[in-house]
Amino acid sequence: MTTMDAILAGKYPAKSHARRVAELLKEHEHDAPSIIYLEAQKTRFIEDNDESMPFRQRRFFYYLSGCLLPDSCLIYDVNADKLILFIPPIDPEEVVWSGLPLSQDEALKLYDVDTVLATTEVNATLASIASTYGANAAAFAIADQVSNGIKFQGFARTNLSVLKGAIEKSRVIKDRYEIALLRKANDISAKAHIAAIKASKTALNECEIEGAFIATCIANGAREQSYHPIVACGENGATLHYGKNDDGLIDPATKIRKKNVLIDAGGEYRAYCSDITRVFPLGGKFSMETRQIYEIVLQMQTECIAMLKGDVQWEDVHVHAHRVAIKGLLGLGLLRGSEDELFEKRISVAFFPHGLGHYLGMDTHDTGGNPNYEDKDSMFRYLRVRGRLPAGSVITVEPGIYFCRFIIEPFIKSPELSKYIDTDTLERYWGVGGVRIEDNIHVTKEGYENLTTAPKVIEEVEALAL
Structure with a gap:
């Protein structure tokens, strides 16, 4: 029998979770090409203070990423079975106070994803996927968890109502x-x-x-x-x-x-x-x-x-x-x-x-x-x-x-x-x-x-x- 510690030495199974959720979404889009888009919790600051509030990762994002970094996001290209993690780029001024953040190469080794990019590349990646699939593609996201400036241009439909429920249903059964x-x-x-x-x-x-x-x-x-x-x-x-x-x-x-x-x-x-x-x-x-x-x-x-x-x-x-x-x-x-x-x-x-x-x-x-x-x-x-x-x-x-x-x-x-x-x-x-x-x-x-x-x-x- 594999021990608990041996199991935990591996990667959190983010991609298998993404596949399970995508399977539950098929009833809404059938065989149409689609993507899942999720955002991590943002860094938030205490009111009247320059310190950040205690951080708690969004569970929906974590379930499909295994990533505890704030200000990140992900795209799961369902048809290509490709999971892309986006992490914040290096901020030189922040490095002075907090040291170097996790690099893209380090993140790729750490998380069960196919690609790691900077968050500055999200819109370009969305546009590229949309152009690949043409006018029939659908994007799934969660209402009130999409930042201003994120563009789903080129996607025929953006569904903000069903992804949350699909993840909640998937989460009941633990691997x-x-x-x-x-x-x-x-x-x-x-x-x-x-x-x-x-x-x-x-x-x-x-x-x-x-x-x-x-x-x-x-x-x-x-x-x-x-x-x-x-x-x-x-x-x-x-x-x-x-x-x-x-x-x-x-x-x-x-x-x-x-x-x-x-x-x-x-x-x-x-x-x-x-x-x-x-x-x-x-x-x-x-x-x-x-x-x-x-x-x-x-x-x-x-x-x-x-x-x-x-x-x-x-x-x-x-x-x-x-x-x-x-x-x-x-x-x-x-x-x-x-x-x-x-x-x-x-x-x-x-x-x-x-x-x-x-x-x-x-x-x-x-x-x-x-x-x-x-x-x-x-x-x-x-x-x-x-x-x-x-x-x-x-x-x-x-x-x-x-x-x-x-x-x-x-x-x-x-x-x-x-x-x-x-x-x-x-x-x-x-x-x-x-x-x-x-x-x-x-x-x-x-x-x-x-x-x-x-x-x-x-x-x-x-x-x-x-």
Whole structure:
């Protein structure tokens, strides 16, 4: 078996991606000659400052180039099967400050393209291709991502509406190089999660734990984060996208260390994301209440992951997570009634309000999920993925149980629904905040492959936190 590092030593497969996208575009232009035109993100400057803003490459451009250089562009000549990358020419004044940029020869060796030219040659290249194919040629680009001055003269049609969707559809299925990138991001992030747990032993606030995570990512080659980390201690974990990360780990009123920390964080490696959530105890041992909830959530995740394979209906997996949650919460005395009645009344939504997961790739919430946020059914409204999972996709599986007063109290105050929740038992669990466990799963034809190696078995997590 080829190792991850051996795969990543090769070139990012930009040209095969271009071919896949071109195949999806054929339904629009059939056999007419065509080109794809894409631009990189521009260098942008901070307002009232001469420094550039943090750079994040446009994912559509990267998918067909593998190039992280700003101010670049590409042309894929579909009929000639020729991928041309254009990079900025040398600016002598900029060299004084930043050194020599990547040369055209260096770029040709680095990227999976046929030709590398300067961006000053874009219009001449477009005109040459158009003249070769005559009056029947079509140009595909993305609306609002074409610079002023770019001319598609000589092309019979310029379509700005379908390329974005074609790339989004293509991106759902990952090739082995993309899987290797995602695995690498996960491996680095696993080290960072372990570092965060260890940092909690002496940390006084959430910031210190976040700092340990980010520092470990940077030290291992993931300079960028997939998203702003969530580091939530105690009841802060009940906020799904908590982002302050500045609270103390000791309750100021009781002077007692809070029970646990939920950390949802992932490093980004060469534009590909990881997205991992773990919960660990402060002080080395989970409280009885947190452990009970953790065991339910871990069972939810374990059983849902076991269901995964190509063509599985994602809604069915999501429903199973709710069924497991209902059974577990009934066992703790938090819920009352029959499992079927609790399911039909959607009582579990009070404790598990979000979707089970989302596609993952160059974006944390990657393309192709087809969510329906207008769904009247509260159990499915926030599902970011709908329909059947294709083999080759990568999806997060992230069930959770939360004790958020804002979400649960309307159920308690409802004359119809209040009878299903035991408020006396509930009082013991507010301090848990929330428990979410999230892994990144590669869906295969016959099953799945878990790309996430961060510890989640209770005994392993407690040993790291002790």
